Amino acid sequence: MTGLSDGANKVCLRCGSCLSACPVYKKQLNEMVAPRGKMALAEAISHDEMPAKHDTASYLSQCLVCTACMDSCPNNLNVDIRMIAGRSALKRHKIANMPFFAAFRTVLQTRSLMDVGAFFGRLFSRLLFFRVPGESGLHLRFPILVPRSRLLPKIAITPFLKSEKKKRGKEHSSSSKAPYAYFVGCMGNYSCTEVPNQLLALQNKIGGSISVPLDQRCCGMPAIVAGDLQSARKLARRNINVLLKTGAEKIITACGSCGSAIKHYYPALFDDDENTRKSAEEVASRIVDVSELIAHSTTEKTFAVNKDLLKRLGLESEKRVKVTYHESCHLGRRMGVIEAPKQILRRIEGIEFVPMKDENVCCGCGGLFSVHHYDISSAITADKAENIRATGAQIVATGCPACAMQIADGLAHAGLDIPVVHTIELISSS
Ligand code: SF4
């Protein structure tokens, strides 16, 4: 992969083959937000050929980094790399996202600060949020960064890594000799802790013991796509060392964004530092998504359904529960994990897998995109909600907690009471 700091060396033909693939362009039909338009801007800014201004920053922020355009590009351009390089140039000129960059430099780097943030979020949750019926999430009482109407994920009572530390002491620290190490990610640690707990409970289906390095940090994906490469490199260095120290043959992720950050962007972050790049490539080569492990490692032809989950969702009396699947851009296009999650769903007894139209079209999240452009983001998610509705599914499965958060918001706005879960949550661990 072309390094992140030097952009790319192939030329855009301006052929327009990518236009129909871009969810953002399709909603606005404005050349400035078409892949070729944004890339031209990104390159001009990266090479100091035009001044960095706020309107340029606004156009460059209108990319989900979903990479859908790259599938249809005859010149195989790394649009994602160019967008990230353009955003990095904006950061150099102090044009965009400065409060977020401050958070990437501080909170994201320090586990204790993130823990404290989650603690206060939880402590003041009655003041800050009101709970949506069921377990689907929270709404803000006042608009802070995002509109009040946006459904936000719940905050776990205790972060997953903290509970692991309490439960297992140093046993699961980085010196463990398990063949698998688990990279948890921030959503799994602070919000949907049921996913990491389920992953550990499925150890028998994964086919080996799993260590959980407790000193892991955020994967850095929010900083990478925002163009804060300095913060991203710092996080990447730390995670590379922590993960290599485990000695694990494979590093498991259950989040498309974390997996693709480590697998694709970590090596690219160090194109000017050979030693770290080699370590990054080593770690990248060991990354595997949990769905691939479960689909390919186990000899079980079928899986029993997770009855506890169905009970929690009020679906325990259903003979066959209809489940559809959303393919996360990072999991599908970036990590190449396309069939494994669907194979799992087809093998779960008591589940009828119903494919949805455009299952691999972006959900509309795109990190800070959904914060800065919630209107466009919601319009893209509304299409996803309509495609889900058309399947008649009772549950949506996906492999990325960020997609799950975005889709849950879209479904709530569409008035659809359909829960979104991680694919592995549907498998019984017994
Ligand atoms: S990465 Fe996605 S949002 Fe960005 S230009 Fe390409 S298709 Fe559009």
Ligand code: SF4
């Ligand atoms: S498909 Fe590729 S070469 Fe054609 S306009 Fe889009 S980015 Fe440029």
